[in-house]
Amino acid sequence: MRLFSKWLSMAMVLVFVAVAAGCGKSGDTPEAGKTPATEQKQDTTPDTVKVWTYPVHGKYEDDIKVLIADFNAKYPHIKVEYEILSWAEGPKKFDVALNAGSPPDLYFGGMNGQYVSTGLAMPIDSYLAVSEETKKDFLPGTLETMQFGGKQYGLPLYQSLWGWGANKRILDEAGVDYKKIQENGWTWPEFLEVAKKLNKKLPDGSQQYALVTDGTSIDFLDMITRNAGLVDAVDAKGNFIWNDQRIVDALKFISTLVKDGYMPKETVALAPAKRTEMFYAGQAAIISKAIPYYDVMIANRNKDIDAGKIKGEKIEYIQLPVPHSPSVNGYGVTTGGGEGYIAFTQKGANNEQHKKNTFLVMEALTGAKAGNSANELCLPFVRNSQAKEFAGKGLAKEINFNVSKKMRENLAPQVALSIDVDKAAKLKQYREQVEKPNFQAVLAGEKTPEAAAEELKTKGQQMLR
Template sequence: MKKSLMLCMIVVLVLMTACGNSDKKAASANSPDAKDTITVWTYPVHGTYEDELKGLVSAFETEHPNITVKTEILSWAEGPQKFDVALNAGSPPDLYFHAVDGTYVNTGLALDIDPYMTDEIKNDYLPGTLELAQIGGKQYGLPLYQFQWGWGGNKRILEEAGVDWKSIQQNGWTWSEFTETAAKLTKKLPDGSTQYGLVTDGTSLDFIEMLTRNNGMPDVLNEKGEFQWGDDRITQTLTFIKNLIDKGYMPKETAAIAPAKRSDMFYAGQAAIISKAIPYYDVMIKNRNKDIDAGKVTGEKIDFVLLPVPHGDSAPAKTTMGAEGYIAFKQKNDKGEQHAKNTFMVMEYLSNAKAGNASNELVLPFVRKSQADMYAGKELGTPETIAASKKMAENIQIPVTLSLDTAVAAKMKQFKEQVVTPNIQALYSGEKTPKTIAEDFKSKAGQMLGQ
């Protein structure tokens, strides 16, 4: 009996000691001075961003010696899939570079950072920019810059064809006007190859999304979650694209053109205009021209012209814009409140005034007053590109995903992946007609979107 009592007492003491140690560990983990590691997955945002990021991380770690920042630079091609796998497994990085996405929030792992936002931080953001990283009124990310999609032209080719690109930058152009221009820009070159009016790639949805937004459709759904791609507007848009291919203004092999090939054709003078040309092309092409002068690259030097996307003849002009920056995540095995606070501290630091260099390098609108002040007078883009970008920003189309219920946004993403992508490729290859595709959109929307 005494032995049993003694054994029970020993077990109780062991359990109490274990619990005490566990409590100490938990308290230590949630202490502001505890050692912590924050993981950051990002992309080569601009040509020297990796070096820029190293500098920011080094400065942060000097100021916060208890926090280690572990970064990984992903490739644009494979990074999104790698992140999706990690997110679905419940182990995303603490910070991920992307636009805020309703599908991320829908997982329950996106971190609401409102509790950590101070008035000083909020007031530093320019009007309307913080909202570009909110879903349902909650802040899930901090923008680093405002992205902007446009088209880009080769100034020499445009001027040789008598195209008034300055007027287009200021006043925009309709689909009819673009079609007339594309006819002037398309011709046979001395080496027997074709100079096309326009080139796009056949693998992404950027092209169709830019055009539908310029024909009265903000996205597959509108801000209220109502299906848009089921009436004459989508048929008109698809027909506009088909006519450009049928008339030879775009390559007939568009379905097989990868993004890199699209750029190569533009650089080689085989296309007068390239689709989805962000203002950063101005800096990229100037750097390429320097490399040509230095003998590092062979080819013709190009003067870049930023162009707005043409709009439907009866529709208003719209510029695809939003914000990209860092989104905060927690993991399935939650690391605690102090880790969340540390995550936010890193996030804010990687989005600070000095980090505004990303906007400057990309020739994109700043998101913070401190960034605009720090880089005032140091603009890298040409005055023409900066002016055209500002003019295009007047017609901003804010992403509808910021207004949609997260479950609805997830369904729309699935619809694009499973329905829109194969249909657009079928359009490029001539396998399906615009009318057939429009009917398929409407039919599948009933099945997948309930509309």
């Protein structure tokens, strides 16, 4: 009898194993750690996720309504409350909310170490780890733009790119092979040779400059120093690096542009709006800090000219990379970074299900259809699914879209996201108090490149050691 009982017990074990194996083959039980977040069993308790965003492009509110409707079709229990802030007042409103300990669950912007120092920025690594499809969908180097200190706090909607842009007519008249520049990049000496052809007196007696930029920010300085092989004033480990010949060379190049008349003598006082006005008026062949979205902006301006709404010359826009030092090999470095949705918790809150719901909304707002933002802004997509969704629907001219993709492949890392919060704060202070006045002094001819470089070095060693 005991033998029969033992046999029966063994048989039952075998049956249980067989059933379990059969269940495994059915595909109903995903491999551990591989289950997409959106396929896990969901808590359907009603919840509200608050989103603060901006008019990312002219039709962005239409986009977000569609994205939320699609999300609610799958998760009707999660209400998404969104508010579109103004670019002028929004950052201040968010800072007030963050300092009060009550930020929205999701905020649109670029990653900032100061958010992390508040203790309210929410790491999403654990949620992303179980959403393999989402993680693999992002193109190489894109997720890193929304990390700080190696932790993921957000998902990018697009990557911003700053380059130079040109008036095709003026390039053609000067015989400039812009296609070669787009394909291979160019060096500072090569740009100066081109600049000689672009500088000339116009029939009305005014000057046509090779290049125009503004002197009210240090964006131009960033682009030039990064193309001298200096990723920032400090490297990714926080070590001060503006202490050798490379910073002198960068400042000499900038000084030459003004002294030799390739940029206006009054560059130091030019505001961004004046820079754009000069480019539109044909007074400058090339404009600095030009983004791929100029393709759409200028196309719309051309339509307004045709419609008689404004007067001026229609322009065909050409996107160009920033030239680099001859001592630096490669294509040239692009300044830019990721912008998207960053997750936050509120002071004293610790609802795990709400955090998961926040991540689900973040996924939805940066998914395939959300690629319309990159499409509208003429930027390369950050996700494979976005590129597939908008294949053949691109708004940028192919010649400019292709160079934008090459520029993204050479995007400079954002050092401020890899160093600690205190060093990042000191770097910000150094940029405002030391970099900006010395850059402007070189533009104005008030300091030699060597003198400015020495002050940048001395104060940098004091502030960023």
